[in-house]
Every structure is written in C-alpha cells, then in structure tokens.
Amino acid sequence: MSDPPSGAPAPALPDGGGKGTERRRDVTVWGSFMWGYADVGADIYVALGLVMAAAQGATSLAFGLAGLVYILIGFGYTELASAYPVAGGGQYFALRGLGDFWGFVAGAALLLDYTIDIALFSVASVGYLNFFWPYLVGHAYVKHPIALGPLTLHDPVLAFEALALIAALIWLNIRGIKESSWFNAILGGVDIATESSIIIFGFLFAWKPSLLAAQWHATMSHFSFHDFAYGSSLAIISFVGLESISQAAQVTRRPATIIPRTSITLIFTVFIFAMAFSTLGLGVMPWQTFRDNIHDPVAVLAHHIPRIGMVAGPFAAFLGVTILAISANSGIMSASRLTFSMSRLRLVTSWLDKVHPRRRTPVRTIVLFSMIGALQVLLSAFTPQILDTLGNLYAFGATLGYILVFISLIKLRFSDPVTPRPYRVPLNLPWTRKDGTRVSLPILGFIGLLGVSMIFFEVVYTHRIGRIAGPTWVLLCLVYYALYRRSQKLPIFGSVPHDWEKEQIEVLTSAEEFDLLEQYKHALAARDRKRT
Amino acid sequence: MTPLRAGDKARIAMAPFHVVIGGTMIWQFIAGTRTPMLLVMGLLFVVFGGYRLALIRRALGARR
Numbered sequence: 001m002s003d004p005p006s007g008a009p010a011p012a013l014p015d016g017g018g019k020g021t022e023r024r025r026d027v028t029v030w031g032s033f034m035w036g037y038a039d040v041g042a043d044i045y046v047a048l049g050l051v052m053a054a055a056q057g058a059t060s061l062a063f064g065l066a067g068l069v070y071i072l073i074g075f076g077y078t079e080l081a082s083a084y085p086v087a088g089g090g091q092y093f094a095l096r097g098l099g100d101f102w103g104f105v106a107g108a109a110l111l112l113d114y115t116i117d118i119a120l121f122s123v124a125s126v127g128y129l130n131f132f133w134p135y136l137v138g139h140a141y142v143k144h145p146i147a148l149g150p151l152t153l154h155d156p157v158l159a160f161e162a163l164a165l166i167a168a169l170i171w172l173n174i175r176g177i178k179e180s181s182w183f184n185a186i187l188g189g190v191d192i193a194t195e196s197s198i199i200i201f202g203f204l205f206a207w208k209p210s211l212l213a214a215q216w217h218a219t220m221s222h223f224s225f226h227d228f229a230y231g232s233s234l235a236i237i238s239f240v241g242l243e244s245i246s247q248a249a250q251v252t253r254r255p256a257t258i259i260p261r262t263s264i265t266l267i268f269t270v271f272i273f274a275m276a277f278s279t280l281g282l283g284v285m286p287w288q289t290f291r292d293n294i295h296d297p298v299a300v301l302a303h304h305i306p307r308i309g310m311v312a313g314p315f316a317a318f319l320g321v322t323i324l325a326i327s328a329n330s331g332i333m334s335a336s337r338l339t340f341s342m343s344r345l346r347l348v349t350s351w352l353d354k355v356h357p358r359r360r361t362p363v364r365t366i367v368l369f370s371m372i373g374a375l376q377v378l379l380s381a382f383t384p385q386i387l388d389t390l391g392n393l394y395a396f397g398a399t400l401g402y403i404l405v406f407i408s409l410i411k412l413r414f415s416d417p418v419t420p421r422p423y424r425v426p427l428n429l430p431w432t433r434k435d436g437t438r439v440s441l442p443i444l445g446f447i448g449l450l451g452v453s454m455i456f457f458e459v460v461y462t463h464r465i466g467r468i469a470g471p472t473w474v475l476l477c478l479v480y481y482a483l484y485r486r487s488q489k490l491p492i493f494g495s496v497p498h499d500w501e502k503e504q505i506e507v508l509t510s511a512e513e514f515d516l517l518e519q520y521k522h523a524l525a526a527r528d529r530k531r532t
Numbered sequence: 533m534t535p536l537r538a539g540d541k542a543r544i545a546m547a548p549f550h551v552v553i554g555g556t557m558i559w560q561f562i563a564g565t566r567t568p569m570l571l572v573m574g575l576l577f578v579v580f581g582g583y584r585l586a587l588i589r590r591a592l593g594a595r596r
Contacts, residue, residue: 203569204557306565
C-alpha cells in the first residue's frame with residue numbers, strides 16, 4: 001500500500017506518527033506484544049464482573065468456551081495480518097475477500113466497537129476510580145438515581161465522570177497526544193507483573209477449591225441456559241482488541257517475522273489470565289460479591305487476598321484506571337485509523353480525513369466518534385447497569401466483525417492462494433482444484449466460524465439491547481453507505497476495481513519483506529504461465 | 533574440566549532457595565493458612581529443590 005497522503009490521521013499512529021505519512025519502524029517483539037496487550041489486556045478488568053454476574057458459578061466454563069473461540073479468531077487474525085500487513089484489519093480483510101459491500105459491513109461493526117470502546121472503557125476506568133471513594137469521602141460509593149419524567153438516570157455520578165473523561169480524551173487527542181509505545185510497554189509490563197502477583201498470591205493464600213466446587217454445584221443444580229449463554233457471549237469481550245495486531249503490523253518493519261510470534265504469545269497470555277482470574281475469583285469470593293462490585297472486580301479480588309490485599313487492591317484499582325483510560329483512548333485512535341482506511345477504499349467520504357491545519361490531528365473523526373461514544377454513555381445511563389448495556393453492544397459488534405473475518409480467511413484461501421502466508425492457521429486440508437490450483441482448506445477456520453457464529457447467536461438470543469441497537473447501527477451505516485456510493489456514482493453492492501497485485505507488491509515492499517516479495521512475484525509468474 | 537555456564541551457576545545458587553521457599557510455604561500451611569495450593573506448591577518446591585541439590589551433590593562427587 002502506498003503511504004497515505006498528507007492528512008493521514010496524526011494521533012492514529014504511535015510514535016512518529018502525525019507527520020502525514022505512515023512510516024514503518026523497528027518495533028521489537030516486546031514492543032509489538034505490548035502494543036496489543038495494552039488493548040486486549042485491559043478487557044478482563046471489565047469482563048470479570050459482567051460474566052460473573054451472568055454465568056455465576058460456571059464463569060470459568062464461560063471464559064473457557066469463549067476463549068477457545070478467541071484462540072481460533074486469533075489464529076485467523078495472525079494469518080491475515082502477517083499476509084496483509086495493513087492497518088484496516090478486519091474491514092480490509094473482508095473487503096479484500098468479499099468485496100466492498102461486506103468490507104463496509106465489517107467496517108461498520110468495527111466502528112461500533114471502537115465507539116463502544118470509548119464509552120465502555122471510560123465508564124470502566126472511572127468505575128475503578130470509584131474504588132477510592134471510601135478513602136476520599138469516607139463511605140462506600142452509592143448510586144443516586146434521578147427520575148427524569150418516565151425515565152430514570154440510574155447512576156448519574158458514574159455517567160458524569162465517564163463523560164468528563166471522554167471530554168479530556170477529546171481535548172488531548174485534538175491537541176495531538178502521541179501514543180507512546182514506550183509508555184505502553186512500561187504500563188503493560190507493570191500490569192502483567194501485577195496480574196501475575198494477584199494470581200500467584202491469590203492461589204497460594206486465598207483460593208479454596210471447596211468454594212469453587214460449591215458455587216459450581218449450586219449453579220449447575222438450577223442451570224439456566226439463558227444465563228450461561230448470556231455470560232459466555234459477554235466473555236468474548238474480554239478478548240476483543242485483536243485489531244491491534246493488524247495495526248501493529250501496519251507500522252512494523254518485517255511484520256511476517258514479528259507478528260506471528262507476538263500475536264500468538266498475546267493470544268495465549270490473555271487467555272491464561274482470563275481463565276486464571278475467573279477460577280481464582282470463584283475460589284476466593286462468592287460470585288455475588290463480583291456482581292455487587294461490577295465496576296471494579298479485579299481491585300476487589302486483589303483486596304481480598306491476604307498479605308498483599310491492602311496494597312494490591314488500591315494498586316490494581318489505580319492500574320485499572322490507567323490501562324482502561326488508555327484503552328478508551330485507543331478507541332478514538334483506532335476509529336481514526338479505520339475511517340482513513342475506509343475512505344482510501346472509497347467506502348466513506350474523505351471529508352472525515354481532513355486534519356487540523358496546525359496540529360495535524362484528524363479533528364473531525366476525533367470529535368464525531370467520541371461524541372457517539374459519549375451519547376452511548378448517556379443513553380446507557382438510563383438502563384439499570386451501564387456496563388452491562390455497553391457490554392451487550394460490544395459483543396454484537398465484535399462477533400459480527402469476527403464472522404466476516406473468518407469468511408474472508410476461507411474465501412481468500414481460494415481467491416488469493418498466491419499471496420505468501422508467513423503464518424497459516426494450523427490444521428489444513430490440501431485440495432487441488434479443477435484448474436490445477438492448489439488450495440489448503442483451513443479446518444480450524446471452519447470450526448472457528450462455527451464457534452463465533454454460535455456466540456453471535458447467543459448475543460442475538462440473549463442481549464435484549466444488543467440485538468436491537470447493534471443491527472440498527474449497521475442499518476444506519478448502510479443507509480449512509482448507499483447514499484454516499486450513489487452520490488459518487490459507485491456500485492452499492494458491487495466493488496470498485498482494485499489492483500490487488502500491485503497493492504500487495506507495494507505493501508510487501510514498504511514492509512521490507514523482500515523474501516516474501518520474491519515468493520509472491522514467482523507465484524504470480526507461475527500462475528500466469530499456467531494460464532497462458 | 534568443563535567450565536560452568538552462567539545458567540548452571542544460577543540453578544545451583546537457586547536450589548537451596550527452592551527448599552527454603554517450599555519449607556516456608558509448608559510452615560505457613562501448618563501455622564493456619566489452610567489453602568491447599570500452599571501445601572501443594574510448598575511440597576513441589578521442596579521436592580524440586582531437593583532434586584536439584586541431589587544433582588549438585590552427585591556432580592560434586594563425580595568431580596572429586
């Protein structure tokens with residue numbers, strides 16, 4: 001891919017971004033890992049309480065099932081991101097595999113997730129801030145509902161705090177904050193050390209298998225499929241953020257070497273943490289305690305661990321505030337990156353790409369998507385549980401995007417077998433087509449598609465708000481898409497012609513993947529010889 | 533005589549610590565913190581440290 005023209009989203013790039021061109025850097029394996037971890041690692045801070053409240057004693061099972069699907073999604077992303085190292089991520093893969101229309105649908109689903117990223121993580125961040133409420137005010141945090149006619153604003157203080165955080169993030173991003181990979185690396189390192197300490201000390205000094213078994217039996221004795229399906233579909237949100245793999249691939253030199261290593265490590269690290277926290281949590285406290293502390297579950301868990309709890313609780317809360325605020329900020333940045341990619345591919349107007357003349361920041365996307373995030377906070381504040389409502393929507397956008405990514409993965413194996421894939425999803429079935437082309441069928445890709453479709457079904461079946469608001473968002477985006485494409489005299493369901501081979505050569509050249517470039521040119525030449 | 537690598541030196545130095553850490557965990561369990569992982573990990577640490585110490589003892593014997 002050629003460098004974006006001047007006017008590329010400035011805050012969308014970590015270190016060195018903002019000069020108008022996206023340049024590739026020597027991102028180390030650790031740096032690349034931490035980039036992803038800063039995004040995905042924060043999810044457990046939000047998901048633990050939500051899943052506990054729904055899946056109760058079967059929370060570990062819910063995390064386990066969602067985690068298995070997530071591992072398969074991760075394999076798919078790793079293959080696609082190392083083969084097509086561009087920042088568009090799922091939207092780009094869907095467009096490349098399925099055409100403009102489905103590329104836009106994937107983009108709309110991801111944009112929904114990025115705006116919810118802003119809203120959900122802002123609420124979660126200030127939720128952890130409220131852990132310090134008793135230290136500051138002298139009593140525990142209490143909701144003060146306000147009746148506004150027929151509606152009730154259930155938690156106005158939390159909503160106000162979240163809106164203030166979003167306002168601060170807008171201001172910082174417009175001024176041109178840079179996402180420092182050094183800062184991410186240090187914070188991510190501290191977070192991994194803290195989470196590991198909580199898990200080790202928790203298992204050693206506080207974990208009681210009898211409590212875990214009792215909660216498991218109590219839940220299973222009156223098992224509710226609806227509650228479990230709701231919990232396992234919410235568990236997927238603890239694994240959302242794999243787009244960061246693509247975003248890291250975009251600016252990494254030699255991504256084919258770096259990305260598979262880092263993303264596989266990232267996938268398993270996050271999975272292990274999610275399983276460990278849920279199993280530890282159920283063996284330390286009753287699930288009802290997590291439900292009652294849905295806004296700061298990790299801090300409460302850390303606080304209950306003997307010996308380190310007095311320090312670990314507040315420290316985990318402080319870390320939660322920081323890492324979740326960074327995740328909220330990454331939602332703003334990712335939305336800018338994605339809209340830039342979409343406008344370059346003529347899926348949305350280039351009006352969104354315009355940057356501030358002096359600060360070189362994409363003011364329009366920052367303000368637009370942050371305001372949508374703020375609106376989501378405001379609307380969800382009218383429901384009994386802000387986090388739960390936002391989690392509903394988050395799961396819808398993520399699963400829809402992942403379904404399209406899996407379909408694209410399978411389709412691209414057929415339509416683009418010549419692009420070298422430095423990493424392939426394991427377990428493939430070789431197959432020679434009638435024209436002699438050799439294709440390998442990704443068995444795990446099909447299983448992953450089935451798994452994520454099941455979670456999507458659970459989302460639609462159990463999420464009362466997500467199943468209405470999610471499709472409404474996608475439909476509204478499609479109306480915009482139809483109007484925009486019509487105004488540009490472009491096909492709505494068809495695709496604009498793309499020279500993918502030229503683009504792939506440019507991508508590999510800019511990534512300095514010269515071995516892969518040679519392989520690609522040889523494969524193209526062999527295919528052309530066969531055709532003639 | 534083959535010189536010891538840095539990794540081997542570290543392993544030798546850590547062997548008694550494994551026994552000490554494991555012993556402390558078992559003592560903690562006996563003293564009242566009745567969490568099973570404390571006992572399990574304590575025993576594992578002691579056994580592993582003991583195994584390492586036995587290896588060192590055997591290697592020293594062979595060297596003499």
